[in-house]
Structure formats: structure tokens, C-alpha cells
Amino acid sequence: MTEKAKREYKTVEHGPYDYRNDTLHPVVLKNYGKWKHHDNPRPGVLVSVAESGDVLYTVRAGTARQITVDNVRTLCDLADKHSEGYMRFTVRNNVELMTTDESRIDALIADLEQAGFPVGGTSNTVTNIHHTQGWLHCDIPATDASGVVKSMMDELMHEFRHAEMPAKVRLSTGCCAINCSGQADIAVIVKHTRPPRINHETLAKTCELPKVVARCPVAAIRPTRVDGRLSLEVVEEKCMYCGACFGACPSMEINHPEHSKIAIWVGGKNSNARTKPAIMKMVAHGLPNNPPRWPEVNKVVKDILMAYKKGGRPYERLGEWIERIGWKRFFEETGLSFDVDMIDSYRMARTTFNKSAHIRF
Amino acid sequence: MSTKDNPSNSNGKFLNPTPILDDLEKGPWPSFLTGFKKLAERTKKTMIRGVLDQLEYSYKTKMGYWKGGLVSVVGYGAGIITRYSLIQDKIPEAKEFHTMRLQPPPGLHYNTKMLRELCDIWEKHGSGIVCMHGQTGDLMLQGVPEQNVQECFDELNRKGWDLGGAGASVRTGASCVGPARCDDSCYDTLKVHYEVLKHFTGLVHRPEFPYKLKFKFAGCPNDCVNSIMRSDIAFIGTFRDAIKVDNAEVKNWVQKNGMDSLVNNVINRCPTKAITLKGEGIEIEDKDCVRCMHCINVMSKALSIGSDKGLSLLMGGKSHLKVGSMLGSMIVPFVKAETDEDIENLIELLERIIEWWDDNAFDHERLGETIERVSLKEFLKGVELEPDINMVNTPRDNPYFKAEF
Ligand code: SF4
Ligand code: SF4
Numbered sequence: 001m002t003e004k005a006k007r008e009y010k011t012v013e014h015g016p017y018d019y020r021n022d023t024l025h026p027v028v029l030k031n032y033g034k035w036k037h038h039d040n041p042r043p044g045v046l047v048s049v050a051e052s053g054d055v056l057y058t059v060r061a062g063t064a065r066q067i068t069v070d071n072v073r074t075l076c077d078l079a080d081k082h083s084e085g086y087m088r089f090t091v092r093n094n095v096e097l098m099t100t101d102e103s104r105i106d107a108l109i110a111d112l113e114q115a116g117f118p119v120g121g122t123s124n125t126v127t128n129i130h131h132t133q134g135w136l137h138c139d140i141p142a143t144d145a146s147g148v149v150k151s152m153m154d155e156l157m158h159e160f161r162h163a164e165m166p167a168k169v170r171l172s173t174g175c176c177a178i179n180c181s182g183q184a185d186i187a188v189i190v191k192h193t194r195p196p197r198i199n200h201e202t203l204a205k206t207c208e209l210p211k212v213v214a215r216c217p218v219a220a221i222r223p224t225r226v227d228g229r230l231s232l233e234v235v236e237e238k239c240m241y242c243g244a245c246f247g248a249c250p251s252m253e254i255n256h257p258e259h260s261k262i263a264i265w266v267g268g269k270n271s272n273a274r275t276k277p278a279i280m281k282m283v284a285h286g287l288p289n290n291p292p293r294w295p296e297v298n299k300v301v302k303d304i305l306m307a308y309k310k311g312g313r314p315y316e317r318l319g320e321w322i323e324r325i326g327w328k329r330f331f332e333e334t335g336l337s338f339d340v341d342m343i344d345s346y347r348m349a350r351t352t353f354n355k356s357a358h359i360r361f
Numbered sequence: 362m363s364t365k366d367n368p369s370n371s372n373g374k375f376l377n378p379t380p381i382l383d384d385l386e387k388g389p390w391p392s393f394l395t396g397f398k399k400l401a402e403r404t405k406k407t408m409i410r411g412v413l414d415q416l417e418y419s420y421k422t423k424m425g426y427w428k429g430g431l432v433s434v435v436g437y438g439a440g441i442i443t444r445y446s447l448i449q450d451k452i453p454e455a456k457e458f459h460t461m462r463l464q465p466p467p468g469l470h471y472n473t474k475m476l477r478e479l480c481d482i483w484e485k486h487g488s489g490i491v492c493m494h495g496q497t498g499d500l501m502l503q504g505v506p507e508q509n510v511q512e513c514f515d516e517l518n519r520k521g522w523d524l525g526g527a528g529a530s531v532r533t534g535a536s537c538v539g540p541a542r543c544d545d546s547c548y549d550t551l552k553v554h555y556e557v558l559k560h561f562t563g564l565v566h567r568p569e570f571p572y573k574l575k576f577k578f579a580g581c582p583n584d585c586v587n588s589i590m591r592s593d594i595a596f597i598g599t600f601r602d603a604i605k606v607d608n609a610e611v612k613n614w615v616q617k618n619g620m621d622s623l624v625n626n627v628i629n630r631c632p633t634k635a636i637t638l639k640g641e642g643i644e645i646e647d648k649d650c651v652r653c654m655h656c657i658n659v660m661s662k663a664l665s666i667g668s669d670k671g672l673s674l675l676m677g678g679k680s681h682l683k684v685g686s687m688l689g690s691m692i693v694p695f696v697k698a699e700t701d702e703d704i705e706n707l708i709e710l711l712e713r714i715i716e717w718w719d720d721n722a723f724d725h726e727r728l729g730e731t732i733e734r735v736s737l738k739e740f741l742k743g744v745e746l747e748p749d750i751n752m753v754n755t756p757r758d759n760p761y762f763k764a765e766f
Contacts, residue, residue: 007435007511007515009515009518009519011434011435011436011437011514011515011518012518012523013523013562013563013566014464014518014521014522014523014559014562015464015523015555015558015559015562015565016464016465016466016467016523016533016534016554016555016558016559017463017464017465017466017475017521017522017523018466018521018555019466019467019468019470019551019555020555021466021521022472022474023466023470023471023472023475024470024541025470028470028541028542032540032541033540033546033549035540035542035543035544035546036544036662036665037544037661037662037665038542038543038544038661039661039662048542048543048544056542058542062390062391063391063493064390064391064392064393064396065393065492065493065494066393066396066397066490066491066492066503067393067396067490067491067492067493068396068397068399068400068489068490068491069400069480069483069484069489069491070396070399070400070403070489071396071491072476072479072480072491072493073477073480075476076473076476076477076480079473080473085472085473085474086470086471086472086473087471087473087476088468088469088470088471088538088541089465089469089471089493089494090469090538091469091494091498091535091537091585091586091587093493093494095493116391117391118389118390118391130496131496132496133495134425135416135419135420135424135425135426136412136416136503137427137442137444137458137460137503138425138427139425139427139428139429139444140425141425142425143423144416144419144420146393147382147385147420150385150388150390150392150393150394151385151388153390154387154388154389154390157388157389157390160390177681178680178681178682178683179680179681179682180496180680183587183590183591183680183686211724211725214723214724214725215683215725217682217683217684217685242681244682244683247682248725250428255424255425256424257422257423257424258423260423268590270584270587270588270589270590270591271582271583271584271585271654272582272583272584272597272652272653272654273582273583273653273654273655273658274630274631274632274653274655275632276632277584277589277590277688278688279590279686279687279688289423291381291420291423292381292382292384292385292420293384313625314622314625314626315626315630315655315659346685347684347685348685
């Protein structure tokens with residue numbers, strides 16, 4: 001009999017962990033749904049004021065996202081000491097501890113910093129980077145994720161701690177060209193430059209042929225026979241090296257130490273504040289995948305951020321700044337160069353053409 | 362997990378040298394590597410040593426070395442992300458490195474007791490490496506050998522934890538901080554997240570769809586969880602009545618920030634020019650306001666959301682694969698989500714939508730792609746929703762449709 005068959009415990013399909021089961025700070029619970037206004041007195045500190053008059057201070061700190069039980073226990077110790085035994089995470093891997101006692105904020109900040117969690121990441125800072133799994137854990141990555149983020153945040157530490165940007169800045173990285181690659185003010189995403197390399201020996205045995213054919217966004221894959229064996233081939237004139245097929249079939253290797261490059265996209269925005277949400281646009285590509293510090297990529301990210309910091313007006317998100325000054329000036333201010341591959345050639349291309357006589361000199 | 366076979370290397374250290382990775386221990390930002398190394402040295406877990414060796418090898422060769430597989434717990438078809446090393450011959454200690462995706466509490470609110478319990482169970486059965494959190498919203502326990510998966514899950518499950526989605530299933534949800542701490546929250550994001558995911562829990566655990574389906578819950582149009590980009594069905598809070606204006610507080614704000622800031626940063630930045638200066642205060646033409654949240658964000662004390670609150674449903678958000686990045690688009694402009702009955706009605710609508718998608722989608726097609734391919738018109742007919750001008754930017758600009766005779 002197998003282990004599993006002997007098992008007597010019966011699973012309970014809980015769904016999400018039940019938040020009503022004591023996950024909320026007592027002041028949060030008391031004022032749930034009855035908050036009046038909030039403020040951001042200094043970077044890393046938020047203050048929430050309730051209708052009841054209660055005031056709650058939240059201190060936000062960055063984490064590495066890939067952490068350990070030791071890190072979590074350290075945070076638990078700090079939460080027990082300062083935050084009544086409660087803590088919260090933001091979707092961008094920051095941790096938040098809460099106190100009602102204004103005089104304890106400095107001690108709380110000092111303890112977080114001492115434990116290696118830098119305080120910041122609120123309002124007009126560059127906050128923690130949304131990222132993927134990379135070489136550490138994903139099965140299709142062309143680059144790493146945690147290492148890219150670590151190298152980038154090391155360079156952006158000042159911007160994480162100081163709210164000096166025109167508006168909030170959200171960054172993300174993605175380790176393949178098509179999947180979870182984030183959407184943000186600036187997104188760093190893999191871009192391959194060669195078609196997949198097909199292993200005809202294993203392909204038909206490991207992959208479902210029709211599914212792989214259907215996966216290609218430009219219908220570049222078709223069935224074939226190689227040495228009498230059923231397989232697939234890629235029409236190279238059509239293929240634009242996205243790697244979607246590799247996700248469906250490990251015998252169509254797209255990743256390559258030199259040919260897999262990195263592209264940078266800007267102006268994504270999910271908030272509805274002011275302008276409508278927007279998808280980011282590609283402004284640099286062909287950058288080398290250069291571990292452990294990706295200096296070429298980080299330079300471009302920094303150049304964009306510094307140009308935006310200098311030129312953006314208050315409350316203008318990166319994409320809104322570009323909309324005002326125009327793409328021509330964006331390329332001038334950042335020192336990047338526009339090239340023909342930045343002109344869309346896919347299905348919605350015409351929606352990006354300038355159908356007007358508006359030009360900038 | 363076995364820690365038997367863990368001879369120290371020639372330096373007398375447990376870990377092997379990782380000269381390339383070690384560079385990532387420098388610099389001011391918290392280093393994941395330092396955390397991993399400390400954990401490995403303390404627990405002597407050979408899996409972590411193997412994973413660091415493999416990561417070093419990836420940094421050296423600029424390639425990844427994991428492949429997927431099929432590991433699950435009894436009764437479930439999703440929730441464990443299986444990883445076997447492709448270079449086991451070189452690095453046998455990294456042979457298995459499976460992840461357990463857990464569904465955290467909505468809003469990511471925790472107490473320390475539950476986290477300590479989680480850490481103890483996880484350290485006993487797995488590597489002790491934790492990801493807080495993945496982009497979909499899972500709390501990920503990374504690094505468990507297949508033989509420990511069931512026991513680890515059972516122990517966690519007894520403490521109230523459950524697995525998240527993977528593959529062609531309803532995925533783990535994500536919600537903003539919501540009414541727990543935010544004065545802008547137009548509905549109870551935590552409750553709606555909890556009720557919806559609880560209702561669809563069977564579809565989280567047993568993938569049976571054309572592809573993945575994600576829900577995200579944002580309390581207001583600021584969309585702090587990026588629901589419009591990162592979920593097939595985005596619940597975005599909004600309100601029907603006017604923004605509340607406290608002109609005494611507007612005056613205080615102007616005293617502090619200046620009249621130029623009121624004009625430049627608030628009035629001029631309203632996307633529909635709904636705000637006018639009136640004496641020493643402002644007036645908002647409610648019919649022109651699109652609920653973008655900008656003015657409320659800037660003047661949190663003076664302006665606040667209305668009282669007739671609910672949510673909008675936007676559908677179709679996704680990343681590049683396959684037809685390019687898509688933002689969710691407006692499908693249900695306003696629905697109440699206060700009473701249990703409201704939430705039941707909402708879930709009933711979701712069921713209709715999911716069923717339609719399941720019936721109509723091609724393999725590996727996300728909801729937004731199916732809607733685009735068959736047309737919004739067909740979708741509305743299929744799920745019995747009335748067309749609404751809020752669904753489009755403009756009426757059509759071509760004559761290519763079947764007009765009724
Ligand atoms: S890499 Fe992309 S474009 Fe090329 S064959 Fe594969 S799926 Fe098609
Ligand atoms: S999405 Fe809206 S309600 Fe939710 S935290 Fe952000 S501002 Fe508050």
C-alpha cells in the first residue's frame with residue numbers, strides 16, 4: 001500500500017486563509033471600513049485617521065521577496081514588540097508594521113533597519129520591484145529575477161528611501177518574453193533574438209504537436225517529418241522569437257546565453273488616477289543579459305528615472321510625463337535611441353501610428 | 362528532509378563556494394542570497410546547498426536548469442509547482458525543488474502566531490525558503506521533496522492553510538488593503554475576495570479550464586493590486602453619488618499648499634475638467650466626474666468618496682501571451698457588493714461568465730482573448746448582459762456588422 005492510500009486525514013478545502021480568524025490588528029478591526037483620511041508624513045510612514053478619532057501609523061519596509069523562515073521569524077519578533085503581533089505585506093513585497101503610538105515610530109524604524117529591512121517605498125519613492133522567479137525556480141527563464149532586482153534596488157536605494165520623484169514609480173522585471181513579465185512604469189523584460197532550436201529526437205515524444213502549433217502568435221510553426229520521425233518546424237521568416245512555443249514544448253529551446261537579450265518598456269500605469277490605465281511601450285532592446293549585476297540594463301533604467309525626476313511635474317506618472325513632452329523629447333532627454341523595431345508591426349499596429357499632422361521639432 | 366549526508370567542504374564550511382553569486386551579498390538592499398546562506402548554514406539542509414550550486418551554475422552559463430513534472434496532494438490537481446533539476450548528474454543535491462503555493466489571507470494581513478506555525482511546519486518538511494509573495498498573490502513555500510509534500514500539506518491544512526491554483530485553474534486571488542486601513546475602499550475587498558475564492562475553491566484545486574483565470578480585488582480606481590492588468594476579472598470599487606467636498610478643509614489645504622497648487626495639481630489635473638474654483642473653495646460637477654480618484658488622493662482630508670458604493674467588473678486583463686498585453690475593459694459598470702445577497706448575485710454572474718468562457722474558448726485562450734475573437738456583442742448575448750455605453754470609448758467607426766432587417 002502506498003503512503004497516500006494509508007492516509008487517514010481528510011483535507012479541508014479552506015480556500016484563502018480565513019482573514020476573520022484574528023489576522024487584523026485590533027485598531028484595524030475596530031475601525032474596519034470607517035477610516036476618514038490618510039497622509040504620508042515621511043517616506044516609509046503612513047498615517048490613517050479613523051472616524052472614531054483613532055490614529056494608526058504604518059511603517060513600510062522592503063524585503064527581498066525570496067526570504068527564509070529566519071527572516072519571517074525576525075519580522076514576527078518585531079511585530080510582537082511593536083505591532084501587537086500583526087503585520088501586513090503589500091503586493092510589492094514590502095512589509096508593514098503598525099502602531100498607534102507616534103513616539104514609537106523611530107524605535108520601530110530603527111529595529112527594522114537594524115534587522116536589514118530598509119524603510120521607505122511609500123508615495124513618490126521608487127518602491128520595491130515586482131518580480132518573477134528566474135533561474136532560481138522557473139522552468140523557462142532566460143535570466144534571473146531576484147538577482148536582477150537586488151542589483152537594481154542597490155542602485156535605487158536613495159530613491160526607495162526618499163520621496164523625490166514626481167509621482168510614485170513602480171518597476172517590474174520578467175525573466176521570459178511572454179508570461180508573467182510585469183507591467184509597470186518601467187518594466188525590464190527578456191527579448192530573444194533567434195528562433196527556437198528544435199530537438200527533433202525528443203519533440204514528438206514530449207510535446208503535444210497541435211497544442212504547440214496553436215501556441216505561436218504568428219502561425220510560424222508547422223508539422224513536418226525529420227528522418228521519418230514526426231516533428232515540428234519553424235518558418236524562420238515568420239518567427240519573431242517570442243518563445244511562446246518553448247513554454248508549451250521543452251524541445252523548442254529558445255533561451256541562449258548570448259542571443260537572449262533584455263528590453264526595457266516604459267509608461268505602464270494601472271491606476272485610473274487622471275489618465276486612463278496604459279500598457280507600457282518598448283524603448284530599448286538588445287541589452288546584454290549580464291549577471292550578476294546587469295550594469296547595462298541598470299544604467300538605462302537609471303537614465304530614464306533621472307530624466308523623469310528632472311522633468312516630471314508633480315503628480316505626473318512616468319507615462320504622463322512622456323505624453324506631455326512627447327516621445328521625441330523622451331528619447332532626447334534619456335539619451336536612448338528610437339529605432340525601426342520600436343514601430344509596432346503586430347495586429348494593432350495602426351492604432352499606434354500618428355494619424356495627424358502633429359509633429360515636434 | 363534529509364540532512365544526514367552533509368559533509369563540509371574543504372574550507373570547513375557547509376556551503377560550496379559561489380563566487381559569482383556572492384557579489385549579490387554586497388550593496389544596501391536586502392540580499393536574498395545572504396538569507397539563503399544563513400539558513401543553509403544553520404539548518405544544514407543539503408537541498409539549499411544544491412540549489413545555490415545550481416544557481417551559481419546558471420549565473421555562470423546564463424541558462425536555467427529546471428523542468429516541470431507532476432506532483433500533487435490527494436484530491437487536488439494543482440497547487441504544487443514541480444521542479445526537477447536538469448543537471449542532477451552535476452548537482453545531485455538540487456534534484457527536487459518543488460514549490461507549494463498557499464492562499465494567503467485576503468489583503469495579506471497576518472498575525473505572528475500563524476506565521477510562526479507556518480515557519481515551523483515548513484522548516485520541518487521543506488527547505489525553509491519562502492516567497493512573500495508571488496505575482497498572482499500566493500505565499501510560496503519553495504523547496505520540498507516529493508516524499509514530504511503530502512505530510513507537509515496535511516499539517517498546514519490542519520492549521521487553516523490551503524493550496525492555491527496552477528495551470529488551467531482559477532488562480533489564487535489578490536486584494537488591496539481595503540477597508541482594513543484605507544478610507545478610499547468602496548467595498549469590502551477582503552470579504553468579496555474571500556467569498557468568491559471560497560465559492561470557486563474546487564476550480565482552484567482541480568484545473569479543468571481552457572487556461573488560467575485570475576480574480577483581483579481593488580477597493581477603488583487607484584487599483585493598488587493592479588487588477589486591470591493582472592486579472593481576467595477585475596473587481597474595482599467605485600461609487601455612484603457625488604464626491605463629498607468639505608470646503609473648510611479645502612481652505613486649510615490651500616493655506617498649507619497654496620492656491621497655485623490647487624489650480625495646477627488638482628483642478629487642472631482632473632481628466633474631465635469637472636472641478637471649478639468657487640470663491641475660496643471648489644465645486645465638482647458630478648455628471649462630469651469619472652471617479653478617477655486623483656483629487657481625492659491629493660486632498661484626502663477635504664474630499665472623500667461618495668456613500669452609494671459598489672464595484673465595477675472589468676474583464677480581459679493579461680500579459681503578452683498570446684495576442685499581446687491586454688488591459689481589462691469595462692463589462693459591468695456598477696454593482697452593489699454589500700449584503701450577502703449582493704455577493705450571491707455577483708457570484709451567480711461570475712458563474713455565467715466562466716461557463717461561457719469554458720464553452721467558447723480555444724485551448725490556452727484567456728477570457729479577454731475569447732471575448733475579442735468572438736466579439737463583445739456575442740459575449741454579452743452569451744452571458745445575458747445588456748450593452749452599456751460605458752463599455753466602449755466610442756461607438757463603432759466601421760459599417761461591418763449584421764444589421765437587423
Ligand atoms: S518563438 Fe514565437 S514566433 Fe517563433 S515559432 Fe515559437 S511561438 Fe512562433
Ligand atoms: S485600491 Fe483604492 S481602496 Fe484599495 S488600497 Fe488602493 S486606494 Fe485604497
